[in-house]
Amino acid sequence: MQQLLFSSAGSTAYWRGSGPLAGSVVRGLGFSAAAGSAGGNSATQDGATPSSPVEKGQNGDVALWGEANDFPQQVLKSLESNTILPSVLEWKTRAVYGGGVVYGRVTDFDGSGNEIFKRERLPDVEAFFRRSNIPRYAYEGLQNLFTYAQSYPELIQSLNKQKITTLTTQDTAFCRYSVPKANQPVPDYVHISANWPDAKPGDEYTTSVPVLDPYYEPVEALKADTRxxxxxxxxxxxxxGKALYQLASWNSIRRSGWLDVAQAIPEFKAAMFKNQLSIKYLIETDERYWKWKYPDWDTKTTEQRRQIIGDELSDFEKTMTGAQGAGKSILSVSVQDPRTGESVSAFKVTAIDDKVKSGLHIEDSQEASSHIYTALSVDPTLVGISPGKGMGAGSGSDKRIAFNNFISTHRFHQDLILEPLYLVRDYNGWPEGLEFRFLNPLAQTADVSKSNTSTATGGQSDNAEPANN
Structure with missing residues (x-):
């Protein structure tokens, strides 16, 4: 009985014999002759597999993500404590998702080289889309990419392994790789649990799922895999520089210190509002006033003097505070110094500066917000006004241009999410020319025809015009 089952290209084989290699997918040199005997063409077969750098130093069952294996959980804490990050990441997901995933064929190209993309309805594809809930898959996949720079789609085969029946995606924060081995293109498993960093492979709350290599013949490898x-x-x-877990570019804001600044400002202001002295005026009186008003002042007890001063202050507050005090006048009393004959003002009233009302740290808040938007690669005009004194949401033209530029620079993100659908297409035997796209509404000026307000983009082509079905 043949022990090696070769792929159609002849460079990948599944070992179905016994021994330590049982159930392994084998790749390497020297397969061309064996594959040639099965009808392969050695002139078109790969002489080697792509190189796969592996970082050494880890051991055990789980490749740690962060020193304490809780990096995704720390990222979530940062998101929950900031007013900009979560909403802008969600906005990016919604914007790139656009009108959702569609499929069809490229029938031609127009004079500018743009695709003419015609949508189709195929029963097998429609059934797969419904069963897999592709809108949810696409949205959650984009959300994972924008938050963690990686996503973990899960493919489920039929019982006879002839078809892929379902495509879903796992929450990136719940996923950890097994420790990769030397010269191994991808780790053997992804361990899935909602309990990291305390989860352990093999416990009742952790599921271990085999991993496919997305870079090299995944269809043939999946056909040969029996795990x-x-x-x-x-x-x-x-x-x-990241060999296993990737790092989203916006994470620079967490390490730069600007996220700490952005968080410190509201904490400082909240403490100021809570603990500040609610004093609006400083009232100073000359001691000679009391002796002038009360000739027996020197003979009064301390308690009597406090009572008199308190009554005076109460009368002052009734005049100066509240809506009842609006428009009232204050009588300023002057007394004459009996020794010098000098006129002395009995009262001196000084208004205390309110640092909260003056907008303390608004410039710092605006600068920190600017750094956050830059790290997220989002023009602030697209998601609302920025905190600060110069609040402004930008003009309609600014928004339109910024939005269209944003969509046009996120094609690769869409391609990544659509990539597993091409694997499903080839594995399930769907039409070879079937293409998948995100339907992206583009912001237009008022005088542009409604029929040109969206494009279907993604997959393996340039911008395409939508078909009129």
């Missing part, structure tokens, strides 16, 4: 009926097809935005 189960569900597989993780990992997606990631490239992050320089």
């Amino acid at each position: 189960g009926f569900k597989y993780i097809y990992p997606l990631a935005l490239p992050s320089p």
